[in-house]
Amino acid sequence: MEPERRIKPEQRIKDEAAAIGFSAAGITRAEVGTREQDRLREFVSGGEHGDMAWMETHLERRIAPKAIWDGARSVVVLTQNYGPDHDPMENLDARDRANISVYARNKDYHDLIKKRLKRLARWMVEQYGCQVKVFVDTAPVLEKPLAARAGLGWQGKHTNMVSREHGSWVFLGEVFTDMQLTPDVAESDHCGNCTRCLDICPTDAFPRPYALDARRCISYLTIEHKGHIPADFREAMGNRIYGCDDCLAVCPWNKFAEQASEAAFAARDDLELPPLDEFLELDDAGFRARFSGSPVKRIGRDRFLRNVLIACGNSGDTNMISGIRPLLSDPSPLVRAMAAWASKKLLPADGFSGLRGEFWGAEEDPTVRREWGEEQSVPR
Template identity: 70%
Template sequence: MTNTPSLTDRIKAEAREAGFDAVGITRAEVGAREQARLDAFVEAGQYGEMAWMAETLERRRDPKTLWPEARSVVVCAMNYGPDHNPLDELTHTDRGVIAAYARNRDYHDLVKKRLKRVARWMHAELDCQVKVFVDTAPVMEKPLAASAGVGWQGKHSNLVSREHGSWLFLGEIFTTLDLAPDAAETDHCGSCRRCLDVCPTDAFPSPYTLDARRCISYLTIEHKGQIPREFRAAMGNRIYGCDDCIAVCPWNKFAETAREAAFVAREDLTLPLLSELAELDDAGFRARFSGSPIKRTGRDRFVRNVLIALGNSGSADALASVAALLDDGSPLVRGAAAWAYLRLGGEPGDRPARETDPEVLSEWSYPASS
């Protein structure tokens, strides 16, 4: 072993100095149980349209396929805890709810910048090779974080920490150093199943198993087509992501509000008016969400989500905002507008006479309550 206790202490101190709230060290390997869970997830097709989950399966199962020389992984975490309970916002039906992690800057940029700072120090001071990864790479970061003692994977499959609850961004530094690993965190979920029971779309077939195809986060961010009808009403006013299973976790009682300014919610992304968001064209969308992770969904998918929320608002005042989009240039937007229009009491005969898109026309053929 090339490691001494003072060496790991130095690495962790440097990571905390860089702004990370939790740090742990593990070997560059993933356990058999976690590999089996990933295999089952892919085999069942629960990844939906995220084809890269299947395409990168082997690389995810074994970190050394990404970098054969890797011996250890330094897992770093940053707290993004909100200053409120996101569940309290679901009653504001005229306003949209954005997942807590997406209410300010894109965390990928900041986390990677901080990781690179630590990695450069390790390379210079410890004479080792390093590579950094955030969740855009095929890395099973939550199992690595659990084995590094940063937290454990809860029944909702997200990481849970006794110090930070479920509000953690993760990043990893792979290194050629052969470091002594920290003790893995044990599972402290016990008999609790709040995260499973709160899910509005029943996205958990069993504890520790997520079917992304039913998850509101997946549907509002990754899914490219019309939202399946069976999930639209359950979406409520959630327009980008969903925090329900995270927010309900009792371990959040120990969580603190994010201290990093880039993770403090912007005022204009906290319960924005749905009617205002519905008016966004492509240029307006790009301007409003510049630097935000929301920008990657594109205007059409985002407005689709806004229209579902408007349809769920039950407000006759929302009908004008919806009607204005019945003739939008995007079939995705027009289809969602048709559903929302009928749900709010609009008449089927009001559809634009020149509508020819089959998928949009199909939206007009369903009863308004569906």
């Protein structure tokens, strides 16, 4: 075996990353190409980022890694496979069940990835006396272009990373360092003429290949969007209550992907297609307890129930009305509005009219009144 001291730092870093548990590691310079910079500028200038104001606020930092840390010379990019054990598209047929995105069915991946990044970063400092900073998703890092430049995959037409080994099922993380490391060869685009990810989108959220209008994306609407979900997209949501996997799940490169071997990436039993109506009784404390350690927890109980109620309305199951009814007087207008919408979807016209007559008089929020129908006025 070659003496350790003679092994190049780049290879030693990759070996250590593999020992820690990462699926792959690549190295690139601390810079982003002009094409990727232009894409992000176009995305933000066109308002396609929706109400994710932080993207506009941190735009210049995202397109220039050295704006995040001027001392950065190289970036070690890490991938983590989280491939599911089945085709997530099958979950869409279970209309009375809660369909949660594959990545969110267990612990928050940010926590796990960051712990591993810190382990690798500490090892690099110990071995080479370098300076380091770690980032995972929530930081203003344009990580997908960096991953492509590090040879780990390419940014597909659905704007997500695609890997030869793991398809579209990869998490990303980065270690910035002041070390001058030899970069890997960038990966080229292998999407070819395929448009499956674009064609499958239930809300037509891709205005063109390699571009996403977040305002139409179910993942954005159910996770990032804080207000009422526009009526035009509710039926298209189906039973998706947190995120959407469609464009990822149909990627042909998934045929090379293996199921994630670690228990941390396997679905919790209670989050693998649970009945929708079991969430309807959740108060804030119950919601926090149910989703402790889960990324779902960060959207809060009210937005979560907003999503669940839309799925209930799409289920066609009139038995859910008994669980929906108490939410028509919920303290949150987000919840009351979607309880009214779901009731209208599930009940015959006379049944819904009876409910409206019961709850209309006490309702003062205009967004909720619109769901009941404007033909009646609120008594004064």
